[in-house]
Amino acid sequence: MSTMESRLAMAQKPVPAVTKVPKAVSPARAALRQFMKSPSGVAGAVLLLVLIAGTIFGPWLHPVDPLDIVGMPFAPPDADALFGTDYLGRDVLAGLIYGGRATLTVGAVAALITIVIGVTVGALAGFFGGWVDALLVKISEFFQVLPPLLFAMVLVTLFGPKLSTITVAIGAVSWTSAARLTRAEFMRLRDLDFIKASRAAGAGNLHLILRVVLPNALPPIIVSATLAIGTAILFEGGLSFLGLGDPNTMSWGLMIGQNRNYVLDAWWAVTFPGAAIFLAVLAVSLVGDGVNDAVNPRLRRR
Amino acid sequence: MKLTKRSFLAGAIGGAALIGLPFEFTARAAEGGAGGTLVIGSTQVPRHFNGAVQSGIATALPSTQIFASPLRYDDNWNPQPYLAESWDVSKDGLTVTLKLVKNATFHDGKPVTSEDVAFSIMTIKANHPFKTMLAAVESVDTPDPHTAVIKLAHPHPALLLAMSPALMPILPKHIYGDGQDVKSHPANLKPIGSGPYRLTEYKQGDYYTLEKFDKFFIPGRPKLDKIVVRLISDPNALMVSAERGDVHMVPYFTGVRDIERLEKAPNVVVTDKGFAGIGALNWLAFNTKKKPLDDARVRQAIGYAANRDFIVKKLMGGKAMPATGPIAPGSPLEEKNVEQYKFDIAKANKLLDEAGLKPDGNGVRTSLTIDYIPGNDEQQRNVAEYLRSALKRVGINLEVRAAPDFPTWAQRVASFDFDMTMDTVFNWGDPVIGVDRTYLSSNIRKGIIWSNTQQYANPKVDEILGKAAQESSPDKRKALYSEFQKIVVEDAPIFYINATPYHTSFAKGLGNLPTTVWGVASPLDELYWVTPPKN
Numbered sequence: 143m144s145t146m147e148s149r150l151a152m153a154q155k156p157v158p159a160v161t162k163v164p165k166a167v168s169p170a171r172a173a174l175r176q177f178m179k180s181p182s183g184v185a186g187a188v189l190l191l192v193l194i195a196g197t198i199f200g201p202w203l204h205p206v207d208p209l210d211i212v213g214m215p216f217a218p219p220d221a222d223a224l225f226g227t228d229y230l231g232r233d234v235l236a237g238l239i240y241g242g243r244a245t246l247t248v249g250a251v252a253a254l255i256t257i258v259i260g261v262t263v264g265a266l267a268g269f270f271g272g273w274v275d276a277l278l279v280k281i282s283e284f285f286q287v288l289p290p291l292l293f294a295m296v297l298v299t300l301f302g303p304k305l306s307t308i309t310v311a312i313g314a315v316s317w318t319s320a321a322r323l324t325r326a327e328f329m330r331l332r333d334l335d336f337i338k339a340s341r342a343a344g345a346g347n348l349h350l351i352l353r354v355v356l357p358n359a360l361p362p363i364i365v366s367a368t369l370a371i372g373t374a375i376l377f378e379g380g381l382s383f384l385g386l387g388d389p390n391t392m393s394w395g396l397m398i399g400q401n402r403n404y405v406l407d408a409w410w411a412v413t414f415p416g417a418a419i420f421l422a423v424l425a426v427s428l429v430g431d432g433v434n435d436a437v438n439p440r441l442r443r444r
Numbered sequence: 445m446k447l448t449k450r451s452f453l454a455g456a457i458g459g460a461a462l463i464g465l466p467f468e469f470t471a472r473a474a475e476g477g478a479g480g481t482l483v484i485g486s487t488q489v490p491r492h493f494n495g496a497v498q499s500g501i502a503t504a505l506p507s508t509q510i511f512a513s514p515l516r517y518d519d520n521w522n523p524q525p526y527l528a529e530s531w532d533v534s535k536d537g538l539t540v541t542l543k544l545v546k547n548a549t550f551h552d553g554k555p556v557t558s559e560d561v562a563f564s565i566m567t568i569k570a571n572h573p574f575k576t577m578l579a580a581v582e583s584v585d586t587p588d589p590h591t592a593v594i595k596l597a598h599p600h601p602a603l604l605l606a607m608s609p610a611l612m613p614i615l616p617k618h619i620y621g622d623g624q625d626v627k628s629h630p631a632n633l634k635p636i637g638s639g640p641y642r643l644t645e646y647k648q649g650d651y652y653t654l655e656k657f658d659k660f661f662i663p664g665r666p667k668l669d670k671i672v673v674r675l676i677s678d679p680n681a682l683m684v685s686a687e688r689g690d691v692h693m694v695p696y697f698t699g700v701r702d703i704e705r706l707e708k709a710p711n712v713v714v715t716d717k718g719f720a721g722i723g724a725l726n727w728l729a730f731n732t733k734k735k736p737l738d739d740a741r742v743r744q745a746i747g748y749a750a751n752r753d754f755i756v757k758k759l760m761g762g763k764a765m766p767a768t769g770p771i772a773p774g775s776p777l778e779e780k781n782v783e784q785y786k787f788d789i790a791k792a793n794k795l796l797d798e799a800g801l802k803p804d805g806n807g808v809r810t811s812l813t814i815d816y817i818p819g820n821d822e823q824q825r826n827v828a829e830y831l832r833s834a835l836k837r838v839g840i841n842l843e844v845r846a847a848p849d850f851p852t853w854a855q856r857v858a859s860f861d862f863d864m865t866m867d868t869v870f871n872w873g874d875p876v877i878g879v880d881r882t883y884l885s886s887n888i889r890k891g892i893i894w895s896n897t898q899q900y901a902n903p904k905v906d907e908i909l910g911k912a913a914q915e916s917s918p919d920k921r922k923a924l925y926s927e928f929q930k931i932v933v934e935d936a937p938i939f940y941i942n943a944t945p946y947h948t949s950f951a952k953g954l955g956n957l958p959t960t961v962w963g964v965a966s967p968l969d970e971l972y973w974v975t976p977p978k979n
Contacts, residue, residue, distance in 0.1 A: 211833040215758050230759065230830055299848040385818075389829065389844040403701065403821070 176436040183432015189425035200239030208236040208392040216408040226410035244393035252374035255313025260320025268328025290315040298386045305388045312377045327359035361437035368430035372423040480973040481670040485691030492632035497571040504610040504965040511613030511637035537599025537916040544590040548661035551642040558586035563617035602876035610965040640666035640969035667972035692951035695964040700761035718963020723772030723871025724944035733899045743936040745795035747785035749838045764945035769929040779929040809839035815865035824866045854893040900937035
């Protein structure tokens, strides 16, 4: 819930008078109200909450080190190991709990990196235009033409398969769409009258970007950020699947990547983390949909 | 009948591009026994085909088909005549006289003479990575074209194994003696040898074709007309091809699932024979200069804390043979009566206590890293991950350091930047060739992988190895190596885990399978189709 709340909180930041609806309701509350009207969004939020709670409180209920060998390899699910054991005899349930922590953290942090880089580049390009725009667009085009998974693989190979490297690599390869989106929003907004008015009132560039234009460009960015979490989770899974996971930190992707060769011997070691990733990405997408509806001003008075 | 021939042909071609087979081929194949094409599938891409300057199984497989060597071996470590029809070691052990066969020619028609043998031996001595292999050779005399006299600085019993196909290909002096550097000689990719097959085509990284050499000096051989080696980089695709019969032979695979899978395939025979000569050991090596691993008790404790039985039986599905010492199981020199390091947590804890590694508040005695060779998960990564869990029980925190590729791993280990690492090292037949390098203190050479990267130094071991290298009496030699093995296992610069479970698969219908100590790293001149494939 915490991630979602903070996102909603972001939407609440000072919104200039122009977008105010006649009845003065706080935009965040309005958005929340709108969000609650979207059944899929609520379902996604609940699902996400359950997953996050599982990774936070799971270790108390099931205190097993996911890297520890607790039994024979390939033990099927039974009373000893509820979800079975993997090729080394490690507990799959423990892997799901601790792996969820890593996977969800990677997802959130990588999405944050994506947004921070993307919004910075997009805002500068869109706001200033001219040669700044040309340069930044060229740079982001350079990143766009590289196949993201391959590029991430190169980065991880260069800097070593550590969870931190993987997170940064995912952020570094997926910021371009956020940049394009932000740039488009900024270009649309920068010539509107209220911006000109602020400028005439003596606002500096930094103030204009951060306090005036950005809040108005936020709705689509928030949606894109939510969806970026799902993409990042899938990316982490993909990298681990290709053998570029961090062997010292259990994650869902790593579980699938390491166990895939043994899928015929132990379906459970691949299926459960696969289902977990599926549910997490689904939840994030549904939440993203809900947020989209909530922050879209056109839907508000519906 | 016509139909059968055609369908046989289709199968023999096995997907490889192959046009315009001579008519005799089909005719002889129909008789059974001779002719036909063998398709080998391999993940190992050779850098080139000249085994005189390149070690490793990727080159050994083609090199031993293309080049003949003075001797070859049977399945019981007995030398057999090959290019040398007889050989004689003098009483003092200082000269070895080879009498060469008189009818051997290179693929370009020039005769094989003692000049070529002398040239090859000196070239290998100067260029081959195994420096100890021919270090004792001072010179090679050539009193007549079919006699080569090898002069040694001291007795060198390993020489006989060093004359094996994989280690001593006889190069044509008229081609390689042109002054160019042999390591980068253009002929390494277009080799001319005197072996049973000649290289006719190489599509880099895709396939290479070996065709029967009609003037091979052993009459009636080779029996096959053609060998096509398809380089298939994806192991899964390779297994599917073997199952379907698209490839007839897959050498050097180790995966438990792959072995089990091909054992179940109806038209495939799987064997673990033919790897005694290579003698591949899978082990855990310690950096004996780094604290706390400089204390033998810590290394021994790790040995007791690791359950070799679990690794071999469970993680490797019982397909691998446990190894307990530096000389691979299957070698006549292996000493089985050494400390076994039977799984014993209490003993491990006691040794660690004695070494002064007391557990802290969290039960952690020390934190170490473990590396592994990327690429073979079952033999390397899985064992490293198992050790992380196993050593935690005795209070050793292990961090698994994944290397993205082989050079990264090799760089770390060769520059001594590691605590411990999983490793796979080959014996190569005689201890002098493949074992000494790991233990001699004179072979602590920074920057060179598979040297004494453990930086293990024991004057007694140096002395024994020095003596054994020159000991002509087989019994005394065996006794010396027994002593060496006991000391090294006790000192524990390495915890021995298992013999790498190399397996080869063959299509049913092949006869005279290569099960000698060198297996497929030896001429495949006797291999033939008893019943050619029909699919």
